[in-house]
Amino acid sequence: MGTVARFDIGFTRYLSPEGAPAPDLPAFARDPAALLPLYRAMVLTRQFDLKAIAMQRTGQIGTFASALGQEAIGVGTATAMRPDDVLIPSYRDHAAQFVRGVTMTESLLYWGGDERGSGFAAVPHDFGNCVPIGTQVGHAAGVAYAFKLRQQPRVAVCIIGDGGTSNGAFYEGMNMAGAWQVPLVIVINNNQWAISMPRAKQTAAATLAQKAIAAGIPGEQVDGNDVIAVRDRVGDAIERARDGAGPALIEAVTYRLGDHTTADDASRYRDDATVKEAWLHEPVKRMRDYLASVGAWDAGREEALIRECQQAVAAAVEAYLQLPHPDVSAMFDCLYETLPAAMADQFDTAQRYAAQHKETQHG
Numbered sequence: 001m002g003t004v005a006r007f008d009i010g011f012t013r014y015l016s017p018e019g020a021p022a023p024d025l026p027a028f029a030r031d032p033a034a035l036l037p038l039y040r041a042m043v044l045t046r047q048f049d050l051k052a053i054a055m056q057r058t059g060q061i062g063t064f065a066s067a068l069g070q071e072a073i074g075v076g077t078a079t080a081m082r083p084d085d086v087l088i089p090s091y092r093d094h095a096a097q098f099v100r101g102v103t104m105t106e107s108l109l110y111w112g113g114d115e116r117g118s119g120f121a122a123v124p125h126d127f128g129n130c131v132p133i134g135t136q137v138g139h140a141a142g143v144a145y146a147f148k149l150r151q152q153p154r155v156a157v158c159i160i161g162d163g164g165t166s167n168g169a170f171y172e173g174m175n176m177a178g179a180w181q182v183p184l185v186i187v188i189n190n191n192q193w194a195i196s197m198p199r200a201k202q203t204a205a206a207t208l209a210q211k212a213i214a215a216g217i218p219g220e221q222v223d224g225n226d227v228i229a230v231r232d233r234v235g236d237a238i239e240r241a242r243d244g245a246g247p248a249l250i251e252a253v254t255y256r257l258g259d260h261t262t263a264d265d266a267s268r269y270r271d272d273a274t275v276k277e278a279w280l281h282e283p284v285k286r287m288r289d290y291l292a293s294v295g296a297w298d299a300g301r302e303e304a305l306i307r308e309c310q311q312a313v314a315a316a317v318e319a320y321l322q323l324p325h326p327d328v329s330a331m332f333d334c335l336y337e338t339l340p341a342a343m344a345d346q347f348d349t350a351q352r353y354a355a356q357h358k359e360t361q362h363g
């Protein structure tokens with residue numbers, strides 16, 4: 001029996017878990033000052049997550065999905081995009097959204113169940129959070145197809161979880177992207193968990209990156225806790241796609257350090273020792289250690305940055321709390337041109353309920 005095809009899956013890491021750099025840093029990362037905005041974006045996301053969880057606990061927003069430990073994936077991906085590219089995110093991608101210009105207030109509106117949290121003033125062409133797992137890949141392939149038809153030099157960038165890659169919609173979207181050779185980059189946030197389902201139990205594939213190969217798409221892995229590696233490899237894939245080379249998939253390997261959402265208690269299904277070990281690899285400290293080792297960071301700058309981020313988060317929270325609630329009819333606005341009878345009933349019930357409970361602000 002001969003061999004008719006052979007494939008390799010590459011892996012890229014520039015910063016060790018201790019923050020030691022590889023000798024061949026990519027050009028954008030050679031000046032430590034150029035990395036400071038990436039570090040700030042990760043720290044801001046972490047401060048936002050802390051506050052958002054506290055707000056869920058006190059009833060000021062609904063269920064919330066934190067990005068704890070996965071900040072490098074969103075920041076590395078979004079800093080590799082151009083403003084007129086399109087982000088098609090999952091529900092855990094606010095790190096990427098904030099870099100794109102989505103405001104923290106808009107994000108809080110989303111998690112507060114307000115429709116206005118799915119439209120973004122700075123990036124109206126970006127998609128809202130996708131909760132049905134995997135379905136955003138089909139949307140993203142469609143967006144990329146439109147770019148190809150219109151001959152626009154734009155790229156669709158879609159982020160999906162490890163669990164999402166076990167879903168049929170992922171394969172369908174990826175297959176179309178491969179068949180049509182459209183400018184789509186799929187980034188997998190492999191955080192090792194799909195709620196309580198560990199990576200090892202949801203697929204027998206050795207890597208998630210290799211799932212691209214069957215669709216005729218190059219697939220590779222990066223250390224998802226190394227923002228330089230994510231930015232470099234996703235950036236490379238985006239620019240290849242922009243130049244007409246077709247789609248690509250990057251699997252970013254990381255670890256979900258928090259619960260799945262505020263509705264979850266991960267201590268029920270995973271042991272403390274594994275999580276403790278995973279903390280040694282986390283992306284924020286890794287970048288901080290690197291920046292400090294080259295003299296670009298110190299305790300004073302860290303303290304000032306945390307304070308600045310906390311103030312920005314507090315201002316966003318205040319703006320969210322001050323916004324008047326939308327009319328209850330907003331829940332129905334984008335569903336049908338004419339509401340079917342069953343929903344017309346719900347609409348009436350909602351109106352009556354709203355009239356009895358006149359709360360005018362969030363929280």
Ligand SMILES: Cc1ncc(C[n+]2csc(CCOP(=O)(O)OP(=O)(O)O)c2C)c(N)n1
Binds near residue numbers: 260
């Ligand atoms: C089609 C679909 N099936 C099931 C669910 C319920 N669900 C919500 S989150 C989730 C796990 C997703 O895991 P993963 O894709 O790894 O993303 P992560 O939450 O880890 O970022 C599931 C099964 C859903 N939202 N959509």
Ligand SMILES: [Mg+2]
Binds near residue numbers: 162190191
């Ligand atoms: Mg996951």
